[in-house]
Amino acid sequence: MWGSENGNRIHFVYETARIVEVSCRIALPTEYKEFANGVTKLACHFDWLLVLTNDILAEPKLDLLLAAVRNSNAAKFTANPIELFDGLSSGKYHPE
Numbered sequence: 001m002w003g004s005e006n007g008n009r010i011h012f013v014y015e016t017a018r019i020v021e022v023s024c025r026i027a028l029p030t031e032y033k034e035f036a037n038g039v040t041k042l043a044c045h046f047d048w049l050l051v052l053t054n055d056i057l058a059e060p061k062l063d064l065l066l067a068a069v070r071n072s073n074a075a076k077f078t079a080n081p082i083e084l085f086d087g088l089s090s091g092k093y094h095p096e
Contacts, residue, residue: 008035010042022048026069028078036065053096072096 003009007030013021024039026032043050043060050058052068069075073096076084087093 003035008032010039028069028074032069033066036069037062040065 001009001011003025004027007027009025009027011021011023011025012019013023026036026039040050040060040062042048048060050060050065052058052065053072056068058064058068073084073088073093076087076093084093088095
């Protein structure tokens with residue numbers, strides 16, 4: 001793991017000395033834009049795609065990643081947890 005256990009972090013999964021999976025956690029409500037920028041640069045360098053919420057594949061572009069974060073249930077929860085739970089109950093929002 002690289003980063004903070006309770007903050008922004010990247011996990012690398014190795015099998016026989018080979019990276020087979022990389023996952024990133026963007027922690028809300030911390031400042032995350034610089035970290036997200038680093039994630040997209042790393043993905044570009046290694047020619048990776050991003051797998052966003054609901055398994056959507058995306059090019060590693062900062063604006064796409066930031067939009068996914070802003071529109072996530074995590075961001076909704078951070079802004080207003082009651083609104084998120086009401087929205088999940090009513091069908092306005094969907095589980096991720």
